[in-house]
Amino acid sequence: MTHGEIVKVAGPLVVAKALTNPQMYELVRVGDAKLFGEIIELRGEMASIQVYEETSGVGPGEPVIQTGSLLTVELGPGLITSIYDGIQRPLDAIRAQYGDFIPRGVALPALPRDRKWHFVPCVKVDDVVVEGDIIGSVQETRAVLHQIMVPKGLAGRIASIAENDFTVEEPVAVLRTESGEEQSMTMIQRWPVRNGRPYTRRMAPDAPLVTGQRIIDSLFPVAKGGTACVPGPFGSGKTVIQHQLAKWANADIIVYVGCGERGNEMTDVLQEFPQLKDPRTGEVLMNRTVLIANTSNMPVAAREASVFTGITIAEYFRDMGYSVALMADSTSRWAEAMREISGRLEEMPGEEGYPAYLASRVAAFYERAGRSLSLGSQPREGSLSVIGAVSPPGGDFSEPVVQATLRAVRVFWALDSRLAYARHFPAIDWLQSYSLYSNLLERFYDKELGERWSQDIREARALLQKEAELQELVRLVGVDALSVADRLVLESAKSIREDFLQQGAFTEGDSYTSLRKQLRMLDVIMLWSHLAGKAASGGVPLGAVLAMPVRIEIARSKSIPEANLAAFDTLENSIGKGFEALSEMDTTAREEYHE
Structure with a gap:
């Protein structure tokens, strides 16, 4: 590992010098406390780093340690039922080891290293496999069968594989490549959060994501693999709608991202989901849910990481052939974090102080949704639907975050405070809202109904x-x-x-x-x-x-x-x-x- 030196600290922004061949979005450890950070700007010999933890007490002269890797997430058995912070630190494991508060610089593995999973192979010795092929499975919960896939860049013949109990780091199979080299395969993969996972091809959205909410399914439907925006003022029911969609939508996997929202809202999720009976499986809803919690009292810089962490995990389950629904509540808090970091970088501000790249960042997030065929010799059809809440100040839909989101999504559920105050829920305004999937889904509805x-x-x-x-x-x-x-x-x-x-x-x-x-x-x-x-x-x-x-x-x-x-x-x-x-x-x- 190589080291640099801090020269400036401005809230969550740290400027360092003397880094060795730094690269954009490289993960670094900042200061004596070894705080997590990510390089977001390179200017001459100076590197600007957004730190995902509280920087109080950090000062010039302290070291910056380069890791040489991008911000990545761990993918494998153990994701389901877990609750992570914005950079995929396991909050339940941290609480068990350190108590109710997260110590700065703590680094625990996202997936448990000591737990053994029963691996059942679906290929045999001498079978040819390529990147994305399924080689076996693990019954992660009673509701989710976790498929183990060949990681990126590997292909060849299976040299050895066996049914047994393994930890995520133990080899479950050995692959012999064309050059004769043998590669061990484990059940854990790592993927950089800012890069979308590849697929064979994208398919047209022709089936609805049935939510059980009448105004949505009938007037403003969203397709499997579709994108939707839920803007509305405070108290209009954005969070309740997202909770309803998480509970009732006909998706196999739910990824719920609490991005800058109040802690009591995530508490509601944590209390309800382990108790709510899942109508799809008969199990509790938590048995097919992953939670990402970055509440309003957590460092603002981690809000951006949280939405990309969540969607990378969602893509991983999509590649298994599952229908995945991701709820992001709320992307306005993410945009506010971008505005704060941009201001500290002294970038030229755009409308209402937001950075000029606001629209492209929002689009980059929503564009990762879709219905697609996975990689592999036998591609699997999966879908990733993204529903993002937006909290415009005063309910002003002409606000930049709402407008940037509307350019990227195809469904607009406009919440009206007058309906909410009149106790009409869901408070979706049937005159302002729209869905661009309605015509695409008519054939499905005509066939089924x-x-x-x-x-x-x-x-x-x-x-x-x-x-x-x-x-x-x-x-x-x-x-x-x-x-x-x-x-x-x-x-x-x-x-x-x-x-x-x-x-x-x-x-x-x-x-x-x-x-x-x-x-x-x-x-x-x-x-x-x-x-x-x-x-x-x-x-x-x-x-x-x-x-x-x-x-x-x-x-x-x-x-x-x-x-x-x-x-x-x-x-x-x-x-x-x-x-x-x-x-x-x-x-x-x-x-x-x-x-």
């Missing part, structure tokens, strides 16, 4: 848009000035908003809704809307239509169990019979009702 799904969605969108136009008129002249048809539009849109889009995250039976139940819920709302229009045009009093008892049953349909969707058939019959009774009202009764 029939064409009625797309028809219902189009009608629901039209009613909500028409309602917004009529609300302007209502503010001017009042609802009584509207025609009967327009008043029915308002009532139908209200039913869509309150009986379908509004959903209780903490209400059993309503927290998750399958696609088929969503279709049936929309069916009954649209059926009532169509029959109400016919009845009103046939002379049935509007008051009688609006006072129908079956409307209460429609509102309660969200509580119908998933195992009893036949109840919607009964509800549709009730709606039909209710309108038949109204149409049979004699003329005298109608006149009395009008009076």
Whole structure:
């Protein structure tokens, strides 16, 4: 290892001299405390280093030790159920050894070195393997089968392999290359976090990431391998939405990155996930989850590392053929850390003080999402979906971080504080939000649910848009000035908003809704809307239509169990019979009702 010398300390930024052939993003140990740092600028003989730990007490003259390697993560059995900080230090192991506070400079391996895993080979001696091929597996948890892959740059014939119990550092197989050299393969790989893992080719996103959240799955869907942005002001429900997606999305692996958020929010995750029953596997949700925690009281420089650490781990599981969902909460805190470091580097500021490269950094993160075929002689299809929360000051969506994110993602779930204060959750504004995957996913929905799904969605969108136009008129002249048809539009849109889009995250039976139940819920709302229009045009009093008892049953349909969707058939019959009774009202009764 080579050494340099500190000449300047400015918060998390340290400037050093006399480094030997330094390289960008090289990992270094700073000061007598050996703090973790990364070279982010080279200017003449000076190297600027962002330090991922508190720099108090560090001063000029102290050494800087070069490691010669980039910031990397360890990949292998032991990732699932773990909680790491932004540079993949295992927080549970640190707590067990050092207590509740992280000592500066502590370096524990990310994967446990003493634990043995039962390795089951799937290839045999003399088989030819190449980079990315699976040579065996480990049952990491009851929910996750961890595939052991040939690491980067290796190819040849299997010289020896056996089923046994191994630690991650013990050789599980020996590979003989074309040159005759023998290479030992272990269950651990290392990968630089800023470099995306390679794949054979990227594929079109043609299947939805089903979340069970009605407004998302129906109006603004996200595809497997897609990207989504959740911007909103404080208290509008960004974290709750991400928790819901982590709990219910049809992904095999969840990677949850808490980037600069409050510690109590990560505490909620740590308390809920080990207890929440996973609807996919029947196990606890933590058995297929990796947590990256870089809370607001941790050093700001580590926020940038945390999102890249998380997405590198997610890519690793994607390469196994899994569907992975990554939640980043919140990328605004990451951007604020970039702004602080950029200011200390004395770089030319861009809009609102953010660095000029803000948009390219954000895009580099989201571009690593996708649906792809892995490397190897038998490529596996995997997907990585990325959902990032953004916290613009005052809910201003014209803010630079939101705009940079919108240029990189294809789904925009705009949270509205007015909806949140009105207790309408999820507080996603159906007029501002959009999804560019809707058209791509129509074929999937038509195949799985029939064409009625797309028809219902189009009608629901039209009613909500028409309602917004009529609300302007209502503010001017009042609802009584509207025609009967327009008043029915308002009532139908209200039913869509309150009986379908509004959903209780903490209400059993309503927290998750399958696609088929969503279709049936929309069916009954649209059926009532169509029959109400016919009845009103046939002379049935509007008051009688609006006072129908079956409307209460429609509102309660969200509580119908998933195992009893036949109840919607009964509800549709009730709606039909209710309108038949109204149409049979004699003329005298109608006149009395009008009076």
